[in-house]
Amino acid sequence: MRIEYLNSNGRWEGNLLCVTHSDRPTEPAYCALNYLEKRYDIPERLPARVAFESLPHVSTQQPYKGTITVWQFRGQNYLQQPELLALLRPEDYKPQHAMWYQNKLWVLGVDRLEVYDSCISRLAVIEDPWLSGAHTIIPDGRGRLLLTCSGSDSVLVLNEKSLAVEAACRMPEAIYGRNFDLTRQDSVVEHYVPNDLQLTHINCASSWHGGIVVSMLIQGAIGWFDTARNYHELLRGFVGCHGVRADARTGNLYFSDSCLGVVVFLDNKLGIARRVDMASRWLHDALQIDGDTFAVSVTDANRVQLVDVSSRDIMTEIPGAEFGMGTQFLSYGC
Secondary structure, three states: OEEEEEOOOOOOOOOEEEEEEEOOOOOHHHHOHHHHHHHOOOHHHOOOOOOHHHOOOHHHHOOOOEEEEEEEEOOOOHHHOEEEEEEEEOOOOOEEEEEEEOOEEEEEEOOOEEEEOOOOOEEEEEOOOOOOOEEEEEEOOOOEEEEEEOOOOEEEEEEOOOOOEEEEEEOOHHHHOOOOOOOOOOOOOOOOOOHHHOOOOEEEEEEEOOEEEEEEOOOOEEEEEOOOOOEEEEEOOOOOOEEEEEOOOOOOEEEEEOOOOEEEEEOOOOOEEEEEEOOOOOEEEEEEEEOOEEEEEEHHHOEEEEEEOOOOOEEEEEEOOOOOOEEEEEEEEO
């Protein structure tokens, strides 16, 4: 990990906002709803008509790199005064998501998970045959971390103490089609399944009602693995959606309708309670900070905004141009 900046006056304490930044420029034509619908509606897309063993290594399919910024908020109006604590660049992989959790920095790359202390000394690296095309890492509140892996269309459940993968939940072929008959020994790192051959392009998993709720880009669907790991699709049609999580105020779900640039809040019957427009052409992530305050990753404008979703007021803004070509996923915690 290359340290490009480390604030010597800052302390790794309290709630820290972690942002991943991609070196890939935003391409508006590829963010359009109609483009994504047409791209994944090709009848011959699945089943895959190539041999799994012929697929190349994930590194050949992920040419872009990126950075991680860590932000601290201090002072009376702390949410309006973000201070850069660290700027980090992994040298041999693209960072997808990062979080400060249990006094450690967890960095999820496209094909690995690395764990660091506050001096940015590496404590551990976790690899798995299905850890490929990774997107998010989120604690479930019960001692496990949920990792989404689009290459294998799966959620890996990692014990946060032993760092062992305890379970792998793959999106069901009965609903989303068939590409490859993967076993847990098949390495999707060595043979990366590209976006157009994936079942769902799963991009987020978080805890909800004792199970795991997930969001998928291709179908624009929200699904739920219940406490017995049985799968239920809850709704679909928000093609390109990202970042499903539970709202701490209500327990109901919210997510980013990325193509339309809005945060969608659901009611307890999974209907749309309201939409909050963020004036974005690609809203990559939205994350509740505290109550009505949300951080949103406006990738097309390359910035993170802290927004009051009730008043629609922008409280502060973190420009991303200094750190990459587009902001991606967010985390906030201690």
